[in-house]
Every structure is written in C-alpha cells, then in structure tokens.
Amino acid sequence: MKKVEAIIRPETLPGVRQALEQVGVTGLTIVQVLGHGAQKGVTQQWKGNTYSVDLLPKVELKTVIPDEKLEAVLKAIEQSAKTGAVGDGKVFISSVEEVLRVRTGERGAAAV
C-alpha cells in the first residue's frame, strides 16, 4: 500500500476530490495547513508598504491506496490540482506497512 500526501491549493479541493472518486479512492483525510515552497510565500503591497506573507494556507489531502492504484491517483491529482502557476503544490508518496479496519478486523489492502 502507498500513502499519498498531496499539499494543494485549497480552492482546488472540490475538483481533486471528484477526480479521486473517479479513480476509486474510498478513504481520505483532509488537514488545513500553512506552508511554503521554493518561493517562501509571497510579498504583498498594501498602502505603499511591502508585507511578506511567509506561510500560505494550503490543504493537505492524505489517502492510503493499494499499490496498483498509485499511477491513476497521481494522474488524477496532477490533472485536477494544476493551474500552471507557482504554488500548485507537491505530492509525497510513501509505503505503508499495514492497515487495520477497526469494524471488521480486516488487514492490508482489503482494509483501505
């Protein structure tokens, strides 16, 4: 199994959720986060002064999926989260050793 952690623009979340549903993702977790990438946030002008906003609001979407769904999930995220401007986000992928579905006691990919 793989854990996919996608840090995306909050406004893309509805489209990303729809795209993930279409490729069969059943469970996910959403966290509202603050972060920065290479640009270290942005600077904004207001009434002649420059302010630096060094952390921007993002959404972190986490889903654990069977290995064979990984490429379809990454494609779905890329297509639905991309605007082409800096700050579109980043996706981290890692391996998950085990899953337990509490209600049924199922383990592994059957439990995701």
Ligand SMILES: Nc1ncnc2c1ncn2[C@@H]1O[C@H](COP(=O)(O)OP(=O)(O)OP(=O)(O)O)[C@@H](O)[C@H]1O
């Ligand atoms: N190396 C990283 N580790 C952890 N979180 C990161 C990392 N890079 C980016 N993030 C998170 O992803 C969010 C979006 O990053 P962002 O898309 O700006 O990345 P970037 O590398 O600057 O790419 P771009 O040049 O397209 O903006 C950040 O606000 C931060 O929350």
Ligand SMILES: [Mg+2]
């Ligand atoms: Mg950036």
